[in-house]
Amino acid sequence: MTVLKCIAVDDEPLALRLVETFIEQTPFLQLTSSCDNAVEAMSVIREKQPDLVFLDINMPNLTGMELARLLQEQPGTTPKIVFTTAYNHYAIEGYRVNAVDYLLKPFSYEEFLRAANKVLELCEETSQLPTVIDDEFIFLKVEYQWIRVSLKDVLYIESLKDYVKVHLVPPQKDLLSLISLKALEEKLPSSKFMRIHRSYIASLDKISAISKNSIFIDKAEITVGEQYKETFKAIVDKWIK
DSSP: OOOEEEEEEOSSHHHHHHHHHHHHTSTTEEEEEEESSHHHHHHHHHHHOOSEEEEESOOSSSOHHHHHHHHHHSSSOOOEEEEEESOGGGHHHHHHTTOSEEEESSOOHHHHHHHHHHHHHHHHHTSSOOEEETTTEEEEEETTEEEEEEGGGEEEEEEETTEEEEEESTTSOOEEESSOHHHHHHHSOTTTEEEEETTEEEEGGGEEEEOSSEEEETTEEEEOOGGGHHHHHHHHHHHHO
């Protein structure tokens, strides 16, 4: 049975204890640590490398939402996040940082278990990462089968929350796979692919034009994210010098 390592984060002692209790009574969850603030949680997450974080949003100094954004920017695999909060207006913002679910306080064990099961299903779907063969092909899980995709046919890859959409050279149909963009990025050859935005990986040899802040592939214009501009500029400088 798959067991998910969990961390609970909440600045309210009663709320924290409730999440701890729910984790302890769920067979496929293992509580590895509890934190009463997001600053401590950041350090613990780096050390413990949990699969799942139950994360309160409204906390002093560093909010849960700010912590989630920081985790997305860190190298390596980001833990799945389930937000816990007393305020429902954070729901949309939560999905923007790829939270798996959103529990509105006070929540029942049934609601907690439903969110935990969603994470479990997602982790089991992504437990086998795609495999690259000789920098030429990748096996990508699409629905219930593994599809062999030639890397020379990939235009760019787009993140759609828990999925990635692999855009292929027409007339081939684009593929949708239940994995994270970061996990796929780690499997792709860096000589052929580059992360240029938090939501996009580009195939370098498919770039047809470059403007000040964007690249063009096929009919798509993709903005180069601020944190990726310096690395991308180094590649461009090699091309034009």
